[in-house]
Amino acid sequence: MPSIRDRIDTVVYVMMENRSFDHMLGHLSYDRILPEADGLVPPVRQEAYENLMGGDTYYPFKHRVDNRLGFDLPHEWQEVAAQLAYSKVTKRHTMSGFVESFVKHARLTDPGYDPGARPDPLGFFPERLVPIHSFLAQNFTVCDRWFCPLPAATQPNKTFALCGFTPYHENQTLISVDTILLDWLERRQVRWRVYHDGLSFFALYPRAWRHVLSSRFRDIEFLLHDCLDEADATFPQVIIVEPSYESAPHIGPDQPNDNHAPLPVGFGEEFLRRVYEAVSANADRWRRTVLIVSYDEHGGFWDHVPPLRIPYTTTGTPPHTFETTGVRVPALIVSPLVEPGSVCHKPMDHSAPLQLLGELFGHQGKYSRPVTERAAQGLASVADALTRQVPRDDRPAAPSVAIQAGATLETRLAPQDPMQTAFETAALQLLEKEPAGTAAKYPEVVHWKHAKDRAEG
Amino acid sequence: MRTSLSRFVALVLLLAFASGCGGPKIRSFDVQPVVLCGPEAVHVDWDVVGDARLEVRVDPAMSAESAGQLADVPADTLTFLLVVERRGKEAVRQVAVLQIPEQFTRDVVFRTDLAPDGSLVAAGEVDAKWDGFEIETLASASGREITVEHAGRQDSLADDGVPSSALAGLPLAGAWILRTAAVEPLPDRLRVRVDIRCRP
Numbered sequence: 041m042p043s044i045r046d047r048i049d050t051v052v053y054v055m056m057e058n059r060s061f062d063h064m065l066g067h068l069s070y071d072r073i074l075p076e077a078d079g080l081v082p083p084v085r086q087e088a089y090e091n092l093m094g095g096d097t098y099y100p101f102k103h104r105v106d107n108r109l110g111f112d113l114p115h116e117w118q119e120v121a122a123q124l125a126y127s128k129v130t131k132r133h134t135m136s137g138f139v140e141s142f143v144k145h146a147r148l149t150d151p152g153y154d155p156g157a158r159p160d161p162l163g164f165f166p167e168r169l170v171p172i173h174s175f176l177a178q179n180f181t182v183c184d185r186w187f188c189p190l191p192a193a194t195q196p197n198k199t200f201a202l203c204g205f206t207p208y209h210e211n212q213t214l215i216s217v218d219t220i221l222l223d224w225l226e227r228r229q230v231r232w233r234v235y236h237d238g239l240s241f242f243a244l245y246p247r248a249w250r251h252v253l254s255s256r257f258r259d260i261e262f263l264l265h266d267c268l269d270e271a272d273a274t275f276p277q278v279i280i281v282e283p284s285y286e287s288a289p290h291i292g293p294d295q296p297n298d299n300h301a302p303l304p305v306g307f308g309e310e311f312l313r314r315v316y317e318a319v320s321a322n323a324d325r326w327r328r329t330v331l332i333v334s335y336d337e338h339g340g341f342w343d344h345v346p347p348l349r350i351p352y353t354t355t356g357t358p359p360h361t362f363e364t365t366g367v368r369v370p371a372l373i374v375s376p377l378v379e380p381g382s383v384c385h386k387p388m389d390h391s392a393p394l395q396l397l398g399e400l401f402g403h404q405g406k407y408s409r410p411v412t413e414r415a416a417q418g419l420a421s422v423a424d425a426l427t428r429q430v431p432r433d434d435r436p437a438a439p440s441v442a443i444q445a446g447a448t449l450e451t452r453l454a455p456q457d458p459m460q461t462a463f464e465t466a467a468l469q470l471l472e473k474e475p476a477g478t479a480a481k482y483p484e485v486v487h488w489k490h491a492k493d494r495a496e497g
Numbered sequence: 498m499r500t501s502l503s504r505f506v507a508l509v510l511l512l513a514f515a516s517g518c519g520g521p522k523i524r525s526f527d528v529q530p531v532v533l534c535g536p537e538a539v540h541v542d543w544d545v546v547g548d549a550r551l552e553v554r555v556d557p558a559m560s561a562e563s564a565g566q567l568a569d570v571p572a573d574t575l576t577f578l579l580v581v582e583r584r585g586k587e588a589v590r591q592v593a594v595l596q597i598p599e600q601f602t603r604d605v606v607f608r609t610d611l612a613p614d615g616s617l618v619a620a621g622e623v624d625a626k627w628d629g630f631e632i633e634t635l636a637s638a639s640g641r642e643i644t645v646e647h648a649g650r651q652d653s654l655a656d657d658g659v660p661s662s663a664l665a666g667l668p669l670a671g672a673w674i675l676r677t678a679a680v681e682p683l684p685d686r687l688r689v690r691v692d693i694r695c696r697p
Contacts, residue, residue: 092686095605095623095673110591127685129609129617134685136608154531154626156593157574158556 044399044423047377047431049328051400052279052319053393055201056308057194057286057300058115058339061368062100064173064305065182066164066344070102073167074177076383078184078345080164089344091139091162092125098139098155100162100342106169107446109160109302112457113340114145117192117209120366123161123340124191124347133346133364138162142340161342165305171439172309173370176316176333179436181378181425186371186388187348188337189414190362194287194459196354197337197366198241201390204411207356211458213465215245221394222251224408225278228401233276235260237311238284238294239482243466252470253477264318267325275325278397283311287459289467289488295447301339306445313438316374320435327431331374332393332422338367348387350417355410365389373422376431386420395421521547521583528577528592531626534695535599539575547583554578599695601630604638605673606688612676619675619687627670633692634660639677643687646674654689669693 066079080089084100091098115123122144125137138161146153167174176182188197192209199206202221222242225232234240234251237260242248251257258266260281267275284290286300297307312333320326347364354360373384391407391414398407399421406412415421455461467485470478479486524544533539543549556574573596581588607619637643637654645652645664648671652663675687 087686090606090686092606092608095607095621097604097606110589125608127608129611129683130685132685134608136686150590152527152592154593156576157595158593 042429044396044426047328047426047429048330048400050275050277050279050319050325050330051393051396052281052315052329052331054281054283054312054315054331054333055198056283056312056333056335056370057298058113058337058341059299059301059305059335059370060338060341060343061184061186061345061370062343063164063338063341064170064335064370065177065184066100067102067166067170068174068177068182070164071167073174074182074381074383077177077182078383078385080344090136091159091342092136093140093143093155098157098159098162100164101158103163103165103169105446106165106304106306106444108304111146111149112301113161114141115193115337115340116211117190117196117362119145119340120191120193120338123342123367124364135342135344135346138340138342160301161340163341169444170305170309171441171443172312172316173372175436175439176312176372176374177381179380180375181373181382181384181427183334183371183373183384183386183388183392183425185345185348185368185385186334186392187368188335188366189389189391190337190352191347191364191366192337192362194336195244195462197390201336201393202242202245204391204394204408204414205355207354209354209356209360209362211462213458213462214469215462217245217247220245220248221280221397222248224397225401228403230278230401231274231276232256232278232280233258233266234280234282235263236282237297238282238290239288239463239467239485240282241285243470244462246469249470249474253474253481257481260314263315264321267318268322277401279319281315283308285463287457288463289485289492291484291488291491294484299335301341304445304447306443307447309443309445313443316438323435326435327376329375330377330396330422330426332371332396333374334371334390334393335369336390338369343368348389348418350387350389350419373425375426376433376435377426377428379427380432380434380436382427384420384425386424387418388420388422389414391415391419392422395419396423399423519546519584520586521545521581521588523579523581523588523590526579526590526592528594530629531592531594532629533575533594533596534629535597537629539577539594541577543579545579545581545588547581547588550580550582552578552580597630600633600692601694602690602692604688604690605669606686607673607675608686609677609684611679615679617677617679617683617687620673622672623670625670628668629696630669630693631696632664632667632669633694634662635664635692636660636690638688638690639684639686641677641680641684643689644676645689646676647671658690660690660692668696 068074068077069079124133283298286296297311299308607621
């Protein structure tokens with residue numbers, strides 16, 4: 041039997057933002073497209089799906105259109121705790137507090153806000169509105185037990201994904217860590233590259249700034265060309281593909297596509313279609329490639345599966361202990377090394393890709409001690425989802441359907457939440473410290489700064 | 498005198514300038530009531546800076562549910578969308594209004610907690626938006642005996658779901674306390690089914 045190292049040359053990792061499993065992939069079981077996946081099942085009016093507020097009951101509903109939402113949904117750690125709605129009586133999480141948390145958040149700025157019968161956290165998309173997610177699930181593997189590691193916001197979860205640990209339990213301005221995935225890859229002389237569509241998330245880590253402005257960070261427009269034509273000797277073994285982040289500075293038609301609310305998801309669908317088409321374009325290379333698509337956290341959207349009772353204590357001072365994982369998120373393993381339409385039920389979190397990298401490139405097959413500890417808590421590796429010893433020969437073509445998304449072009453010149461503040465701080469500091477390099481790598485940031493300066497007089 | 502006049506003129510010019518700057522603003526957007534009892538009128542009021550446009554979208558109730566169909570929603574929803582435009586920018590606010598038949602059945606549900614006496618209690622407040630409805634009958638929908646306290650009255654509901662009219666005529670809105678014995682399996686919520694109708 042060939043080892044995992046014998047079967048894989050390239051790992052491609054895409055982390056989208058802020059959606060729950062049921063919200064994006066619940067339709068797979070609801071519409072009997074992939075009944076084995078643990079998504080939603082009719083009827084939606086059942087107690088297991090119920091959200092409670094003010095004596096009222098709220099149930100999931102299927103979106104008919106993909107519109108921009110009115111505002112972002114709450115998902116800081118205190119708000120996530122309210123969403124999980126732990127019952128002291130039954131000693132389990134009821135997952136019934138998402139609407140209450142959402143309305144409480146909305147009433148901070150609009151005291152009379154009423155969610156109506158279709159509150160945003162409970163909407164789920166049909167295949168028609170998420171054709172690429174659905175296509176990837178139907179043709180490769182969907183992981184229906186992949187949870188974000190912490191019941192908290194973006195930065196703690198994303199830092200866990202990029203470091204294998206997190207010092208923080210809530211969002212910071214810039215993120216200070218003593219090591220990051222890119223350092224690990226360099227130490228092991230692994231060829232890596234980041235393809236970014238706009239300002240990289242790594243810009244939030246001052247430790248990574250030397251990389252962020254380096255030639256290892258390339259515009260996403262080069263991905264297809266590099267996958268098709270680059271020589272094996274230089275082609276990366278690990279590729280991180282970053283969408284255009286909703287929280288980052290934007291200007292004009294530069295449309296974010298990371299699926300962070302309040303964005304419509306159509307732009308993210310188009311982004312994933314381009315990524316899949318690029319990484320699968322070279323048939324020989326594709327046979328030895330694993331594309332991992334997951335989400336940093338649930339973003340305030342409801343999911344019916346309670347979190348895993350796997351605790352985590354942050355490494356910062358003072359430490360903060362979470363008793364469970366965060367909410368379940370969408371996750372897809374896209375590779376010729378999986379069966380079409382298969383479902384991986386093994387429990388996973390953001391340590392799963394790091395475990396795989398450890399097995400491929402690590403000392404004694406390990407990534408780091410914290411990641412090994414995570415595995416010892418029962419969390420599986422992406423390698424556990426790669427069920428084929430011999431790669432499939434087919435390369436399913438992504439649907440070419442038109443994707444419809446409703447959106448307004450906007451120029452946001454002032455940050456409105458901690459993540460936007462973090463991105464703005466990173467952009468301004470990069471411009472100050474490395475003006476030429478930043479302008480060359482991220483010209484849209486220069487344009488945004490120019491507009492911002494003019495608006496501020 | 499001249500100084501006062503100059504200040505006045507300057508103030509007027511400043512106000513005129515300030516009112517001419519900036520984008521659209523929605524100072525208030527009020528839609529009442531947000532739960533409609535049958536063919537009732539809706540009063541919409543707004544105070545904005547900019548050109549206002551009001552859009553109304555109707556999402557009909559869906560009771561039949563099958564694969565590929567809309568998820569079940571118990572009532573028609575009217576969405577009032579206020580769009581204000583000014584200097585090429587838009588501000589948007591929306592209010593959802595439920596349109597409910599004159600007679601209607603709904604559940605009142607609250608999460609349980611352990612009471613000091615060892616029983617289970619589920620308490621909360623039904624929103625004032627339900628002011629326009631009164632109770633006809635009430636039944637336990639949790640498969641267990643439930644004692645209900647609401648609007649100064651109390652009733653014991655049988656576990657078989659037989660409706661009681663002991664609370665008939667009381668408003669649906671307001672504080673509710675539901676109690677039940679801590680008999681296994683312990684529920685994480687208590688539910689009563691309420692037949693309601695429009696208040697005369």
